[in-house]
Amino acid sequence: MIQQYILQTPVASILFAVTIATSIYAFSNPQLYASMMLHPYSVHRDKRKWYTVFTSGIIHADWGHLLFNMITFYYFGFALESFFVQVSGDIGHLYFALLYILSLVLSDIPTIVQQKNNPGYYSLGASGAISAALFGYILFQPKAMLGIFMIIPMPAYVFAVLYIGYCIWASKNSNDRINHDAHLFGALSGILITILFYPWIFRHFIDQF
Numbered sequence: 001m002i003q004q005y006i007l008q009t010p011v012a013s014i015l016f017a018v019t020i021a022t023s024i025y026a027f028s029n030p031q032l033y034a035s036m037m038l039h040p041y042s043v044h045r046d047k048r049k050w051y052t053v054f055t056s057g058i059i060h061a062d063w064g065h066l067l068f069n070m071i072t073f074y075y076f077g078f079a080l081e082s083f084f085v086q087v088s089g090d091i092g093h094l095y096f097a098l099l100y101i102l103s104l105v106l107s108d109i110p111t112i113v114q115q116k117n118n119p120g121y122y123s124l125g126a127s128g129a130i131s132a133a134l135f136g137y138i139l140f141q142p143k144a145m146l147g148i149f150m151i152i153p154m155p156a157y158v159f160a161v162l163y164i165g166y167c168i169w170a171s172k173n174s175n176d177r178i179n180h181d182a183h184l185f186g187a188l189s190g191i192l193i194t195i196l197f198y199p200w201i202f203r204h205f206i207d208q209f
Helices: 002-008 010-027 030-036 040-045 047-058 063-088 091-114 127-140 156-173 180-197 201-207
Strands: 145-148 152-155
Touching: 002 010, 002 063, 010 030, 010 047, 010 063, 010 091, 030 047, 040 047, 040 091, 047 091, 063 091, 063 127, 091 127, 091 180, 127 156, 127 180, 127 201, 145 156, 152 156, 156 180, 180 201
Parallel strands: none
Antiparallel strands: 145 152
16 A cells, blocks of 8 residues: 555655655654744745744644644645646656645745744744645646645535635634744645646636536
8 A cells, every 4th residue: 555655656655655754754853844834934034044934844733733734735735646647647746746835835935924024923834735746636636625623524625715715814813823924825826836837737626617
């Protein structure tokens, strides 16, 4: 089973394994953990800190955060890489890697801009890139049944509307210490990048209705 994943979806497999391993290791290494978090205040003042845009995407706040993100990635990240390969052949692996990495960066840029003068703000987690993979998947399968918290079933396109709406609301009103902007801009990045790779995907999406 593991060998099959590695052969068919190598990029998703590597991202999955590295994120889990690094997150678990960082849980017990506070110094490393702190050095890997995204700190917009520092990034704005020291361009060498840009590396934390990437490192913050392979660590998580706690076991619950890691588990939720990895379950989501398992269901939608692996599937999206498979879709890309079915459509484009082996270069689909590269497309998936680019979508994930670019979305990780793009999802953090608004946070860096907004929080650049806030020394107390930190961010971490792969949620932006995983949101991108989820929304890329939804473009391919808009009527797939998804669920809120894996419980309430609904078509993917309905989930997408609710997700975007909640992220917009929460980014302005919530005080739960979750980076909702990263979720929102990650999702939008996933849509944009998937359309750039496959301009016909928008028509495919519409034709499903």
